[in-house]
Amino acid sequence: MKRLVVVGTGPRLYREFMLRSIGERYDVHLVIGRPAEWETPYVRGVSVVPGMAADGIVAAVRDVVARDAADGVMTWAEDHVVGTALAAAAVGLPGPGPDAARACRDKHLTRSALAARGVPQPQSELVADVAEARAVAEKFGYPVVVKPRAGVASQAVALVRDGEELADHFASAHRLPAAGLRSPDRSVMIEEYLTGPEIAVDSVVRDGRVLPVFVSHKEMGYAPYFEETGHWTRGDDPLLGDPAITRFLAQVHTAIGYATGATHTELKLTDEGPKLIEINGRLGGDLLSYLCDSASGVDPGLALAAVSCGDVPDLTRTRALCAGIRFAYPPWHETRVEGIAFDESALPPEAGLAVPLVRPGEVVLLPHKDLMEGRVAFATAAAATRAELSAALDRALAALRCTWSPA
Known part of the structure; x- marks a missing residue:
């Protein structure tokens, strides 16, 4: 069993499923900013780095490699993309490269790198x-x-x-x-501002070769903000094999010099072809990897673990479903939650997770210019078609029972 260092974990609700599957196939050592809690069943060792500054991450990974050796180091946490890349380079393990990680983290560096190579963007x-x-x-x-x-x-x-x-x-x-x-x-x-449909492509990259894993489609709301009110993905999405998108992804990754790891690339499909919105040096959030597994049978977390250890990922698709997530929001800009729960008897058979995100007594704000945390619950579902999925998500959120008042 290969030893894999995982840097950071993020919220349990959104990342436990990936750590669980990785822990079943790898000897995981966790580098985290606090003592391990829910992560304990899935890891063999833990290094606590208070503050999780980049130099602390590098030192912790060096120590793990010196004591026990390691085959790979990875993260799915946005805050630790640069620190993890520095650590991988410091110990000679596969990684994106520090400069590429910085280019993903800094949107201006992304734009500059693409402009130098003539890659289409706004x-x-x-x-x-x-x-x-x-x-x-x-x-x-x-x-x-x-x-x-x-x-x-x-x-x-x-x-x-x-x-x-x-x-x-x-x-x-x-x-x-x-x-x-x-x-x-x-x-x-x-x-x-670019017009056209917006998609995101999560990929794993091995030695500079981009391997698209899944395409996600966004549902947006609360203009003029770009609040992502839901996502859906399709196990056999034809965009995964679209030559224009494949070429574009290769151009983007080459421009920033990304070597090995995972990326979440957001792009607009304009009349002039794909154009980059942004690229992130980690897997997408909002349970997108969970949806990919539900729709296709491919586990993006395991794919990232494989390339981080220098191995070829298993991207074999065993399902061709549509899977999605949709978020619920309060009715007023300032809303006090009095009670919130899903009526399980009203959930459709296609529903997967149905989870409240707030507790009674909390005051929730709708998305606005200084806050993008207005979600009160979410539901996931999987179905044979996009129309069936949308109907299932409608029914799942209709099963949310809330009482609230203006704050």
Whole structure:
């Protein structure tokens, strides 16, 4: 059994299924910022690194390799992408490369790397103040996208249609710390708005070769913000074999020099072909890997573990279903939750998970410019077709029983 170092775990609800499956096939040593809790049954060893700074991660991985040796090191946690890449390079294990990891973490570096190679993407400029932002927006033409340089989960990302909206949303993006950058700053990016369907492709990469694992399709809401209210994936999605998308993914990964690991690449399918929205140096969140397994039988976590150890991943598809997740939100901007639970007797047979995310007494806010955590529950389902899946998710969320009041 190969020894694999896993850096960070993230929320149990969203990542336990991957750690469980990896722990069944690998001797896992966990590097984490606190004593292990729910992770304990799935790991053989734990290194606690308070604060989880990059140098601490590197030191912990060095220590594991020196004591017990290791075949691979990996992470699916956004905050630890750079630290894990540095650790892999330091001990001579497969990894994306520190510069590639930084290019995934820093959206401006991504844009610069792609521009140098002529890879299709929206026009984008880094600005320091509202005056610069307005000048760039006028040059690109409204609407434009305001985006923090190193944000996560679409926080403070907004579509703006005029100068007044721009000033308001610039302030939110500017307040968001650019954590994880080599030279931290709070610069803001102004980008051309692209039209067309948006998809994400999760891939594993082995020695520079990109292997698409699954395509996910987004359901969006709460404009002008880019809140992801749901996702769905198809086990036999024809886009996985689309030559234009395959070539585009290879271009993107080559441009940033990504060697080995996993990526979550978001792109728009425009009339001119695929164009990059962003690339992240880890697997997608929101239970996307769980949905992939449900739809196709492929476990993205195991695929990442394999390439991290230098092995060929097993991407054999054993199912061809549609699987999805949909999130529920409160009715008012400030809502006090009095009671929340799913009526299990009302759930459709296609339903998988049905989970409240808040507790009675909590006050929940709808998505707005400074917060993107308005979800109160979610449900997953799997079905033979997209239409059947959508109907099942409708019924699953209809089984959510809530009582609440304006806060």
